[in-house]
Amino acid sequence: MAYFSQQLINAITLGAVYGLIAIGYTMVYGIIGMINFAHGEIFMIGAFISLIGFIICGLLGIGSAPVAILLVLLMAMAFTAVYGWAVERVAYRPLRGSFRLAPLISAIGMSISLQNYVQLTQGARPKPGGQIVSGGYNLFSADGFDVRVTWLQIIIVVVTVVLMAGFTWVISRTPLGRQQRACEQDMKMAALLGVNVDRTISLTFVMGATLAAVAGMLFLMYYGVIDFFIGFLAGIKAFTAAVLGGIGSLPGAMLGGLLIGLIEVFWAGYFSSEYKDVAVFGILVLVLIFRPTGLLGKPEIEKV
Amino acid sequence: MTPRLFSLLKDAALTAFVAAALGLFIVGFRTVDVGSTKGLAFDYELVDLAVAVVAIFVGRLGLSFASDGQRWPALVLGAVLGAVGAAPVRLPSTFLHWFVGLAGLLVIGRSLWPSAERAFGQARQSPQGRKLGVVGARWLAWVLLAAAVILPITPLADQKTMDLGVLILTYVMLGWGLNIVVGLAGLLDLGYVAFYAVGAYSYALLSTQWGLGFWAVLPLAGAFAATFGLVLGFPVLRLRGDYLAIVTLGFGEIIRLVLINWVDLTNGPAGIGGIPGPTLFGAVFAENAPPGQKTFAEMMGVPFDGTQRLIFLYYIILGLALITNLFALRLRRLPVGRAWEALREDEIACRALGINPTNTKLTAFAIGAMLAGFAGSFFAAKQRFVSPESFVFIESAIILAIVVLGGMGSQIGVVLAAVLLIGLPEWFRELGTYRMLAFGLAMVLIMIFRPRGLIAHRAPSLRLHEKPSGGGG
Numbered sequence: 001m002a003y004f005s006q007q008l009i010n011a012i013t014l015g016a017v018y019g020l021i022a023i024g025y026t027m028v029y030g031i032i033g034m035i036n037f038a039h040g041e042i043f044m045i046g047a048f049i050s051l052i053g054f055i056i057c058g059l060l061g062i063g064s065a066p067v068a069i070l071l072v073l074l075m076a077m078a079f080t081a082v083y084g085w086a087v088e089r090v091a092y093r094p095l096r097g098s099f100r101l102a103p104l105i106s107a108i109g110m111s112i113s114l115q116n117y118v119q120l121t122q123g124a125r126p127k128p129g130g131q132i133v134s135g136g137y138n139l140f141s142a143d144g145f146d147v148r149v150t151w152l153q154i155i156i157v158v159v160t161v162v163l164m165a166g167f168t169w170v171i172s173r174t175p176l177g178r179q180q181r182a183c184e185q186d187m188k189m190a191a192l193l194g195v196n197v198d199r200t201i202s203l204t205f206v207m208g209a210t211l212a213a214v215a216g217m218l219f220l221m222y223y224g225v226i227d228f229f230i231g232f233l234a235g236i237k238a239f240t241a242a243v244l245g246g247i248g249s250l251p252g253a254m255l256g257g258l259l260i261g262l263i264e265v266f267w268a269g270y271f272s273s274e275y276k277d278v279a280v281f282g283i284l285v286l287v288l289i290f291r292p293t294g295l296l297g298k299p300e301i302e303k304v
Numbered sequence: 305m306t307p308r309l310f311s312l313l314k315d316a317a318l319t320a321f322v323a324a325a326l327g328l329f330i331v332g333f334r335t336v337d338v339g340s341t342k343g344l345a346f347d348y349e350l351v352d353l354a355v356a357v358v359a360i361f362v363g364r365l366g367l368s369f370a371s372d373g374q375r376w377p378a379l380v381l382g383a384v385l386g387a388v389g390a391a392p393v394r395l396p397s398t399f400l401h402w403f404v405g406l407a408g409l410l411v412i413g414r415s416l417w418p419s420a421e422r423a424f425g426q427a428r429q430s431p432q433g434r435k436l437g438v439v440g441a442r443w444l445a446w447v448l449l450a451a452a453v454i455l456p457i458t459p460l461a462d463q464k465t466m467d468l469g470v471l472i473l474t475y476v477m478l479g480w481g482l483n484i485v486v487g488l489a490g491l492l493d494l495g496y497v498a499f500y501a502v503g504a505y506s507y508a509l510l511s512t513q514w515g516l517g518f519w520a521v522l523p524l525a526g527a528f529a530a531t532f533g534l535v536l537g538f539p540v541l542r543l544r545g546d547y548l549a550i551v552t553l554g555f556g557e558i559i560r561l562v563l564i565n566w567v568d569l570t571n572g573p574a575g576i577g578g579i580p581g582p583t584l585f586g587a588v589f590a591e592n593a594p595p596g597q598k599t600f601a602e603m604m605g606v607p608f609d610g611t612q613r614l615i616f617l618y619y620i621i622l623g624l625a626l627i628t629n630l631f632a633l634r635l636r637r638l639p640v641g642r643a644w645e646a647l648r649e650d651e652i653a654c655r656a657l658g659i660n661p662t663n664t665k666l667t668a669f670a671i672g673a674m675l676a677g678f679a680g681s682f683f684a685a686k687q688r689f690v691s692p693e694s695f696v697f698i699e700s701a702i703i704l705a706i707v708v709l710g711g712m713g714s715q716i717g718v719v720l721a722a723v724l725l726i727g728l729p730e731w732f733r734e735l736g737t738y739r740m741l742a743f744g745l746a747m748v749l750i751m752i753f754r755p756r757g758l759i760a761h762r763a764p765s766l767r768l769h770e771k772p773s774g775g776g777g
Contacts, residue, residue, distance in 0.1 A: 035549070035550060045330065048329070048330060049329045049330070051335065051344075052329045052330075052333045052335060052346075053329070055333075055335065055344055055345075055346065056333070059346075079325060079326075079328065079329060082322060082325045082326055083326060085322075086322060086326060090748070091748045091751075091752075094752045095751060095752060095755070098751070098755050099755060099756075101486075101490075101492050101708075102751045102755045103751075104492065104549060105704070105705075105708050105747060105751050106747065106748045106751040106752070108494075108701055108704070108744075108747065109705075109743075109744045109745065109746070109747025109748040109751070110744065110748055111744070112698070112701060112740060112741075112743060112744030112747070113740075113741050113743075113744030113745045113748070114744075115740075115744075116738075116740040116741040116744060117330070117741055118330060120738070120741060121330050121331050121334060121349075122330065122334060122335055123334070123335070123336070125337065127335055127344060128344065232697070236550070236553065236554065236557070239550055240550075240554075243547070243550075274561070274564075274565040275561070275565060277557065277558075277561055278558050278561050278562065281554035281555070281557060281558050282558070284550070284551065284554050285539065285540065285551055285554065285555075288539075288540065288543055288547055288551060289539045289540070289542075292542075292543065292547070
């Protein structure tokens with residue numbers, strides 16, 4: 001029981017991170033119907049900017065952890081958002097209206113170049129991030145096993161929930177969200193009605209990148225080590241989460257993230273940690289076979 | 305200052321500003337290890353960043369002038385950049401010299417492009433140009449083939465060239481195989497390397513465990529890979545294009561993870577070594593034959609030479625690649641090939657016409673997998689060593705890039721693209737990681753400027769009202 005509870009806590013934390021990345025996939029897919037393959041790389045860049053931000057905070061002598069985290073969070077969000085914007089502007093916008101596979105191939109190219117760009121500028125070795133928040137709280141002990149939730153895990157879940165609530169509000173209540181939903185339904189009609197489609201799509205990428213930056217920072221704080229390659233696996237898993245929840249659906253992405261976190265952690269905890277990624281990919285395949293629209297997705301009607 | 309110039313300057317300033325924001329942390333602060341315990345410190349590279357940002361400002365301005373049709377200012381700016389890049393002025397790093405210099409070349413190229421394009425277009429429209437185009441299209445493939453066949457007996461055939469030739473031909477074969485899946489059937493397969501791995505491990509295991517020879521295993525490896533293709537393809541081929549891409553990517557990763565973790569069978573990350581090479585009528589290519597066998601040199605009565613083995617491998621892969629090509633060309637003319645192309649263009653219409661999309665896609669997927677299996681078992685025989693390292697996602701991406709760059713569905717395009725993408729980088733090994741950076745950017749740029757690839761033209765596979773030629777066809 002104690003082991004199970006501990007695994008559950010760990011799984012929820014991991015799921016929150018995946019959920020944040022998955023939102024970026026799901027929003028972009030919802031609005032322009034493409035898989036932003038470079039999104040995992042945006043997450044990786046967010047993690048690197050956070051790492052650099054923490055070191056700068058250290059050099060400036062900002063000792064208080066909450067202040068440092070807040071500063072780095074804002075910094076990473078702002079600067080990663082520029083990457084999200086630039087990637088869309090450079091690699092996807094010229095391809096709107098090109099043939100079906102073109103944006104995806106361009107996205108793969110972008111992903112490869114971003115990875116190598118970071119490898120070139122920051123080096124290939126894994127970067128230790130140090131421990132910013134330590135300590136935790138013992139929930140209960142059973143079978144001689146302490147069930148423990150760390151402050152960091154609490155921070156991760158709280159940040160995720162707050163951001164999720166914020167973004168749901170943006171999408172459902174603000175003019176920007178209304179424009180996004182309009183573009184999602186019918187881009188041409190939205191343009192005719194005066195919605196600036198290019199700007200809306202850009203902002204979608206910016207929002208996705210912002211959340212990926214947060215995920216990157218949380219990942220850095222949770223695992224303590226990052227390298228230029230983390231975006232690949234995290235990206236695929238987050239995409240799996242988005243598909244699992246129903247691509248295009250915001251709550252679906254969060255739910256999918258949680259489920260992927262659960263599957264991964266419990267598989268590693270009870271079966272074998274070598275095959276946890278295989279389990280995640282297996283789930284992706286199973287979902288696509290039996291419920292291609294995901295858990296919360298709407299069925300897609302193919303138009304001629 | 306005219307308003308036009310002002311808006312160009314503003315645009316360039318904005319671009320430079322975005323570039324600065326992008327590079328500020330990732331480029332400007334380089335994290336370096338200091339000792340093992342004390343975490344990280346910075347190498348400040350802000351000067352480099354500033355130089356790069358200025359170059360981007362000037363370059364963007366030049367590009368805007370060029371696209372405005374103001375050739376002279378663009379040429380001057382390009383020349384300035386090129387001169388700074390080439391000059392021995394001390395920029396902080398060699399990379400910056402390249403960066404600035406290439407930016408200059410880009411601007412110059414962009415400003416001369418319209419006239420070059422016009423001249424080229426005129427040349428192509430002229431009678432001689434047209435004739436040349438027709439002759440070129442007909443003979444280019446044969447000339448390349450002849451060159452490929454006689455290459456090993458020319459004096460060029462040293463160790464390095466032959467190695468490169470074998471490598472390029474391997475990718476040509478993989479490209480042709482993937483071309484059936486992506487180019488003809490329109491299925492984006494991002495896990496193609498998985499079938500390559502199946503072929504390679506089939507040969508590695510069957511030869512080292514059971515002592516089977518290359519020629520016996522070759523068809524088996526193809527069959528195994530095709531079976532894998534069927535098993536994997538059956539559930540996923542109902543999916544739409546981009547879902548299919550991700551699922552195949554996932555499968556590619558699963559195969560690699562299994563290869564790493566199933567240590568009893570595959571020896572895990574350490575890989576399998578000591579794989580025998582292919583034999584020619586029982587003769588091995590080595591200095592000393594194992595007991596009971598003859599070396600090629602003994603059989604032919606010629607002195608032993610290290611390149612004999614390479615030349616032999618070269619002809620094997622050339623033969624395999626040509627078989628692949630012939631196979632693909634013939635398939636295109638069969639009903640199933642036409643069904644693939646029809647399916648690529650419009651799935652709903654195909655369904656209405658009674659084509660079973662799943663089965664049709666499955667044949668393409670399995671045939672593509674089989675060809676990758678052949679190539680894989682050749683790879684194992686050539687390297688004499690396989691490990692999961694060789695079958696990472698980037699390999700799939702490279703093969704896909706070859707197909708896409710060549711112009712999906714074009715056979716000769718794949719050859720040109722393989723020479724460009726594999727041959728050139730091999731010659732420029734020193735570029736190291738810049739190679740992959742350029743590779744990724746090239747993929748993006750090709751999609752933007754030539755989304756249909758180098759050879760955009762495809763011969764129609766079927767013509768209405770074709771004049772009767774013998775027994776039809």
